[in-house]
Amino acid sequence: MYDILFNHLEKKVTLSAEEQEIVKDHFTPRILKKRKLLLQEGYVCKYLTFVTKGLLKAYTLDGKGTEHINQFTPEGWWTSDMYSFFSGQPANYTIDALEDSELLTLTVEDFEQLTLKVPLMDRYFRMLFQNSVIAWERRLVHAHMLTAEEKYRQLLENNPNLVNRVPQHLLASYLGLTAATISRLKKNMLSDPR
Amino acid sequence: MYDILFNHLEKKVTLSAEEQEIVKDHFTPRILKKRKLLLQEGYVCKYLTFVTKGLLKAYTLDGKGTEHINQFTPEGWWTSDMYSFFSGQPANYTIDALEDSELLTLTVEDFEQLTLKVPLMDRYFRMLFQNSVIAWERRLVHAHMLTAEEKYRQLLENNPNLVNRVPQHLLASYLGLTAATISRLKKNMLSDPR
């Protein structure tokens, strides 16, 4: 299960065999069954998590108990409540599994040690976070300037995989819409599929 | 003008005198007068920019020519179209000056060289981007779950400084609202200031 992690690392940095060993030593494998929580809002986020198999979602609840999903994390991606993880403050998000999943986790101590022992990991995470910033920035701009239909079309184009793996009311939540709206959009789009 | 940069760096990493020299050598100082562009949408973003004085804004235009501001950058912060800067693709944002400003800029080559010569800079940027991700993530969640009034209140609380420095129709754009809406909110909030 480390293969997928190392593949991922190698896209950004080249580690020696030794460094790879060190990296490996810092991760802890974990299993997370469908519907189980990795993190609960209000508790400190203990892990920076790389998903090697399965699918997680991260979300907040608003005053009325409605779920607002901010991230889906399939295999090959990272998840965490970064604010909580790095600051030690209570988390704003809950993270749970949509499918039976396998994870590789780092505690904040693991993370600190790892970046100190293998400075290239700072470079790796620099690039990782750099891409994250770009993605979040784009999502916010889209949230502000696209119509519901445009948001949905973008999702279909850019994440066709997700669309097939996730129930539509969750996609709606991810886009800041409701299930009812998505449903109506689909109906309209039948007559003008582009 | 480098003082403010080094202060900023020192909050995250400790550089030797030598390293400081190298860092200094890679930056180019620049002046940007009010209303002048640092970057225009459609062109490649050449600089990663640290603002030492003044205030910039970054925005996109939608189909109708309306400005959607995604970032204000006062002194002590970084700005760029990160996607364009790192990929060499045309920028999605325009960046211009709201006040006469002074900048320290890095080209992408400067940036590459700098991180290779001073690995601690990878660590610095890792931390910088890490905080960025947290901030953008929070902004998106807020965009999705707060009402107009809540968004505006948050801004007043968290960025009182900005509010005094920037005309309100620009704040509105930053929040994904319109000037008219903000104006009405203010009126309502007089009766219930909290």
Place this chain on the structure above:
DNA sequence: CGCGGGTTTGATGATGCTCAAGCCCGGTGG
């Protein structure tokens, strides 16, 4: 004094939400 940018205000309207009902379908147990 007049100009220009910014703000306020009103009238109107659209977009997407809410709530509730009905439906579809796959899985489970009798």
Place this chain on the structure above:
DNA sequence: CCACCGGGCTTGAGCATCATCAAACCCGCG
């Protein structure tokens, strides 16, 4: 093999929030 259950999807009626558009106003500055 059928009945039922539950989750998800669809649909309708009504509604809230915020946008749009246009006019008036305010004020600092040349």
